[in-house]
Structure formats: structure tokens, C-alpha cells
Amino acid sequence: MATNKGHSAVRLLWSLLIPAFFLMAMPALTGVGGLRAQESGAAQADPGPPNTLGKRSDAEIWHDLRLGAGGIANPPTGSPEAGSVINSEGWEWAKLRNPEKSPIVHYGAWGLLAILGLLVLFYLIRGPVGHGEDSGRRILRFRLSQRIVHWSVAFVFILMGLTGLSILFGRPFILPLIGKEAHSILLTAAMQAHNLFGPIFALFLLGLFVHFLRGNFPSLVDIKWLLKGGGFFGGHAPAGRYNLGEKAWFWTAVIAGGALSVTGFIMLFPDDLATRNTIHLSELIHAIAALVMIGFSLGHIYLGTIGTRGTLKGMVDGYVDENWARAHHDRWLEEELEKAESGDQARETAEEGA
Amino acid sequence: MTLLELLEGPLWIASASIFVAFAAFRLIVILFTGRREAEARPAGSPFLGALRTILGHFLPWRRLLGNGKAWFVTIAGYSFHIGLFVLLLFAAPHVEFIREKIVNLPWDPIPRWGFILSAQFAFAGLITLWLRRFVDPVVRLISRPDDHVAAGLTFIVMLTGCMALGEQSAFLRGLHLGLVELWLIYFPFSSLMHTFTWPFSRGFTGAMAGRRGTRA
Numbered sequence: 001m002a003t004n005k006g007h008s009a010v011r012l013l014w015s016l017l018i019p020a021f022f023l024m025a026m027p028a029l030t031g032v033g034g035l036r037a038q039e040s041g042a043a044q045a046d047p048g049p050p051n052t053l054g055k056r057s058d059a060e061i062w063h064d065l066r067l068g069a070g071g072i073a074n075p076p077t078g079s080p081e082a083g084s085v086i087n088s089e090g091w092e093w094a095k096l097r098n099p100e101k102s103p104i105v106h107y108g109a110w111g112l113l114a115i116l117g118l119l120v121l122f123y124l125i126r127g128p129v130g131h132g133e134d135s136g137r138r139i140l141r142f143r144l145s146q147r148i149v150h151w152s153v154a155f156v157f158i159l160m161g162l163t164g165l166s167i168l169f170g171r172p173f174i175l176p177l178i179g180k181e182a183h184s185i186l187l188t189a190a191m192q193a194h195n196l197f198g199p200i201f202a203l204f205l206l207g208l209f210v211h212f213l214r215g216n217f218p219s220l221v222d223i224k225w226l227l228k229g230g231g232f233f234g235g236h237a238p239a240g241r242y243n244l245g246e247k248a249w250f251w252t253a254v255i256a257g258g259a260l261s262v263t264g265f266i267m268l269f270p271d272d273l274a275t276r277n278t279i280h281l282s283e284l285i286h287a288i289a290a291l292v293m294i295g296f297s298l299g300h301i302y303l304g305t306i307g308t309r310g311t312l313k314g315m316v317d318g319y320v321d322e323n324w325a326r327a328h329h330d331r332w333l334e335e336e337l338e339k340a341e342s343g344d345q346a347r348e349t350a351e352e353g354a
Numbered sequence: 355m356t357l358l359e360l361l362e363g364p365l366w367i368a369s370a371s372i373f374v375a376f377a378a379f380r381l382i383v384i385l386f387t388g389r390r391e392a393e394a395r396p397a398g399s400p401f402l403g404a405l406r407t408i409l410g411h412f413l414p415w416r417r418l419l420g421n422g423k424a425w426f427v428t429i430a431g432y433s434f435h436i437g438l439f440v441l442l443l444f445a446a447p448h449v450e451f452i453r454e455k456i457v458n459l460p461w462d463p464i465p466r467w468g469f470i471l472s473a474q475f476a477f478a479g480l481i482t483l484w485l486r487r488f489v490d491p492v493v494r495l496i497s498r499p500d501d502h503v504a505a506g507l508t509f510i511v512m513l514t515g516c517m518a519l520g521e522q523s524a525f526l527r528g529l530h531l532g533l534v535e536l537w538l539i540y541f542p543f544s545s546l547m548h549t550f551t552w553p554f555s556r557g558f559t560g561a562m563a564g565r566r567g568t569r570a
Contacts, residue, residue, distance in 0.1 A: 145422060147489040152482050185525050189517035196470060196516045200478050316489055 062086070093280035099171035104284070108291045109169060115295045119302045126232060129308045131327035138319040139336055147318055149207040153253075156201045161294050163190035163197075168287055195268060202261035209254050215241035216250045221331055231328070241332040249300050256293040259285055358528045361535065366455065369535035376542030377550060384554055396565045403564010404557040411556055427483070434479025438512070440464065440472040447521065473516055480509055504546045511537050 066086040096102055142150070166174065167190055175183040222244040224237070230245055231237035242250065263282035266274045274282065304311050308328070314320040325333040355363070418424035442448060446463035453459055464472070484505040487497040511533045518526035541547065548555075556570075563570035 144486075144490055145426065148426075148482055148485055151485045151489060152478075155481055155485065185523045188520045188522050189526055192517050192519045193513065196473055196519070197477065200474050200481075203478060317491060318489070 087276050089277050096284060104287050105169060105172060111291060112295055115298050119298060128306055131310060131324045134321040135323045137322045139322055139325055140318055141314045141320045142318050146211045147315055149211045150315060153204045153208045156197055156204055160194060160197055160201055163194040164290050166190040198264040205257045205261060212250055216247050238331055239329050241329060249296055252296050256289040259289040358524050361528050361531045365535055369538040373538040373541055380542055380547060381550055392565060397567030398564050400561035400565040404561040407560025407570040408553055408556045430479045430482045433475045434483060437472045437476025437479060441476060445469050500544050504544050507537050507540060
């Protein structure tokens with residue numbers, strides 16, 4: 001009898017201890033569930049406001065999670081985002097990226113339109129910049145490899161620009177015009193092409209950097225060119241192989257293009273290269289760098305085509321007229337003529353020696 | 355019948371038939387028209403000359419090895435052609451289409467990253483080679499409108515193919531297929547025929563040179 005009574009007491013003790021153990025261990029074992037368990041425990045003690053599940057509101061639970069509570073292993077342990085359930089910074093990014101309200105979309109669109117307007121205005125007031133009559137003597141300005149690299153970058157840049165702008169401005173500007181279905185097709189196509197051509201752009205940009213670096217470092221003559229307003233408003237502005245405007249474009253293309261390439265790669269491989277914050281930052285930098293580069297390229301395209309007579313020919317055939325060079329790159333022309341003259345002299349000396 | 359069904363059915367059969375019939379006709383004409391026998395005594399072996407030219411022209415000329423232009427054309431040419439043929443024969447959507455419409459290919463498709471990389475090589479090569487036709491004065495002079503149409507059409511076909519990569523839109527699939535069909539119809543009547551004629555043209559030139567005891 002005594003033994004039976006002892007067994008009953010032990011069974012009673014265990015039957016109380018086991019549930020108590022699980023109740024105590026629950027918060028530690030279940031993360032978010034633990035929060036819920038705590039609440040329900042608290043709710044039993046204090047039912048809280050009517051029509052709620054507990055004393056603490058959902059907002060408080062999410063607030064705790066936002067500050068790192070929970071311990072849910074999603075994203076999994078080992079990933080850059082391990083233990084982070086909610087990314088608060090994402091709100092800021094979402095506000096900046098909101099297609100209807102984004103300042104990037106708003107100011108970007110106005111900025112590009114303003115540049116286009118200024119170019120049209122400049123063309124109407126100033127007209128194309130000339131260099132008088134052609135001399136009939138030509139001088140090599142760009143080698144074949146430079147021309148191929150230049151046009152390769154231009155070709156891919158235009159493709160990337162058109163697809164990128166469709167992605168950035170699609171929802172506020174294109175969708176109302178063509179409807180949801182056509183817009184979704186356009187965006188799918190644009191995104192695939194944009195992603196595929198991105199690495200090709202980076203490769204060509206590297207080629208551009210190597211082929212055009214020489215002559216694009218700052219020099220004193222750039223100050224004179226700047227003080228003369230680049231010769232766009234009358235008078236002659238001296239310049240070497242490249243003028244200050246061309247140098248500014250080169251370095252903008254390299255820096256903005258480099259930023260586009262790096263951030264583009266991050267967005268192409270988000271799981272391997274970045275956390276969500278880095279991806280958000282990359283997307284913002286990508287959009288801003290793209291707008292800067294597209295804006296600058298509009299000026300470059302204008303000056304390279306209808307804005308300055310004879311310039312396009314130099315990038316297609318490689319040769320420019322000597323009077324063109326004298327008007328726009330006089331210091332460079334002098335150097336080239338000196339080189340040619342010293343080459344001729346050396347040849348004559350060699351011939352005389354022979 | 356929807357437009358896509360039309361493109362995947364009757365129009366596909368019609369364009370593929372035009373491609374096969376006229377490409378075969380041109381090859382038969384090239385092979386069987388013949389030419390007048392050379393009467394001069396041969397100074398060398400036409401066979402060896404042909405073989406040497408067919409194989410030798412896979413590399414830049416030895417005398418041009420130090421020339422950047424020759425390397426550029428060689429590398430861009432390989433990049434484009436190898437990339438394009440990998441895409442054509444090993445890309446998953448193409449393998450599926452060929453198995454469904456033509457023949458049960460015995461190989462597995464390449465993974466998606468292989469597709470992307472091949473497309474990038476092909477595009478980089480095609481863009482630079484095509485642009486060279488505009489900015490190299492010599493190549494510009496010998497380029498005919500057909501060369502530009504062939505390059506442009508190939509580019510558009512590849513571009514729409516890549517735009518349809520998401521496989522989310524019947525319109526994009528139809529657009530790509532429609533352009534492929536246009537490309538197939540244009541193919542036998544254009545410089546695109548070099549896909550099949552290059553061994554014959556190289557071989558003929560090499561054989562003539564070999565017979566004269568020189569190199570092509």
C-alpha cells in the first residue's frame with residue numbers, strides 16, 4: 001500500500017512538472033511562437049482589451065521583430081541576412097523607388113527633359129559650330145580600334161538606356177499609354193535584354209577606358225578653354241587632343257559606367273554578392289548613375305552629330321579636316337604636325353645617309 | 355487559329371521548306387555546275403592546297419600575327435560563331451523545339467548560365483564585327499547591303515530570343531519565331547549561305563593556288 005501511495009505521488013509530481021517544463025521552455029524553443037506563448041500566458045492572467053488575442057498588439061510584436069527579436073532562422077544561418085526577419089531600411093528604399101512618387105523618377109524625368117530642351121534651345125540660338133572651309137588636308141584622329149570600341153559602347157549603351165528607362169519610367173509614363181498587358185510584355189523583354197547586355201557593356205567600357213585614357217588627363221589648357229566658354233559663344237578656345245568638355249564626358253562615362261557595371265553585377269547576383277541593404281543601395285546608385293550618364297550622353301550625341309560640323313566623320317572614317325582640328329583642337333594639331341615633320345626629316349636624313 | 359499557332363504550324367513548315375529547298379539547290383549548283391578544266395600543267399597539288407587553305411584559315415595569317423586588327427577579327431569571329439552555334443543547338447528552348455518539330459536530339463541542353471554566357475559572347479562578337487563594316491573604310495567598301503541585312507536580321511533574331519528568355523509571354527515567343535522564319539527565308543538567297551559554302555570557297559581558292567604551286 002505504501003509503495004502504491006509513493007508511486008501515485010511520483011506520478012502526480014511528474015504530471016505537473018512535465019507541462020510546467022514545456023510551458024517554461026516554449027519561448028526559448030519557438031522564437032516568434034514564444035512571443036505568442038508569452039502573450040497567451042499574459043492574456044490568461046490579463047485578458048487585455050476586448051476583441052484582441054492578447055495584451056500586446058500585433059504592432060508591438062512586429063516592432064520587436066523589426067528590432068531583431070524572434071530568432072527565426074530565415075534567411076538561413078550563414079547567409080548575410082541570418083536572423084533578420086524584417087529590414088526596416090527597406091521602407092526608405094521603397095519610398096525612393098515608388099514608381100508614382102519616387103524623387104528619382106520625378107527629378108530624373110524632368111532633368112532629362114530639361115537637358116533635351118536646353119539642347120534644342122542652344123541649337124536654335126547658336127546653330128551648328130563650324131570651322132570655316134575645309135582645307136582638303138586630312139589628319140588621323142581616331143584609330144580603327146578606337147572607333148570600333150567607341151561605337152560598340154555607344155550601341156550597347158543606347159540599348160541599355162532604352163531598356164533601363166523603360167524599367168524606370170515604365171509604370172508612370174508607358175503603362176497609361178499602352179495598358180497593363182503590353183506594359184508587362186515590354187518590361188519582361190526589357191529586363192531580359194538589360195540583364196544580358198549588362199556584362200557586355202562592362203566589357204566594352206573597359207575597352208573604351210584603355211583606348212581613350214591617353215589625352216584625357218587634366219592640363220592647364222583646359223582652364224583657358226573653360227574661360228573662353230569652349231568657343232561655343234564666339235572666339236577661339238584652345239585645346240589639346242581632347243577639350244575639357246570631352247574629358248569631363250570621358251571621366252563621367254568611366255565613373256558612372258563603372259558604378260553602373262558594379263551595381264548591375266550586384267543586382268544580377270543578389271544572393272551571392274550582397275545583403276538586401278546593399279541591393280537597395282545598388283539600385284539607387286544604378287538609377288542615379290544611369291540618369292547622369294544618359295543626360296551627359298545627350299549633350300555628347302548633340303555635339304558629336306548636328307552640333308559640330310565634321311566631328312561625326314572623325315569617329316566614322318577616323319580622319320578630320322585640318323581646319324576642323326585647328327578650330328577645335330589646335331594644340332593637338334600642332335603636336336601631330338610636328339611629329340609628321342620630324343618623321344619626314346628623319347626619313348629624309350635616312351635617305352640622304354643611304 | 356491564333357497567330358502563335360500559325361507561326362508554330364504552317365508558317366514554320368513553309369519557311370523551313372524554303373530554307374531547305376533553296377539552300378540545297380544553291381549547294382547542288384555550286385557542286386555540280388563545274389568549270390572548264392585547267393589546261394596548264396599543275397605545279398603543285400590542288401588537294402593539298404585546298405586542305406591547307408581550309409584548315410589554315412582558321413588561324414590568322416602568320417605574317418599578320420603581330421597585327422592587332424587580325425587578332426580582333428579572329429577573336430570576334432570565333433566569339434560570335436561559337437556563341438551562336440551553342441545557342442542554336444544547345445539552348446534549352448531550342449533543344450525542346452527541335453525535338454518537338456524536327457529530330458530527337460541526343461544531347462542535353464546547357465544550363466541557363468551557359469545560355470547567358472554563350473549569348474554574351476555571340477552578341478559581343480556580332481556587334482563589333484558588324485560595326486567594323488561601318489567604320490573600317492576598306493571593309494565598308496566591300497560590304498554590300500545584303501551583308502548589313504544579314505547581320506541586322508541575325509542580331510534582331512538573337513535579341514528577340516533573349517527578350518523571350520523569361521518564357522512568360524506568348525507574344526515574345528511569337529515575335530522571336532516570326533523573325534526566325536523570316537531569317538530562314540532570307541538565308542538561302544544571302545551571304546548567310548557562307549554557313550555552308552565556306553569549305554567550298556576556301557577549298558576552291560586553295561586548290562587553285564595549290565595547282566599553281568602557291569599559297570592562298
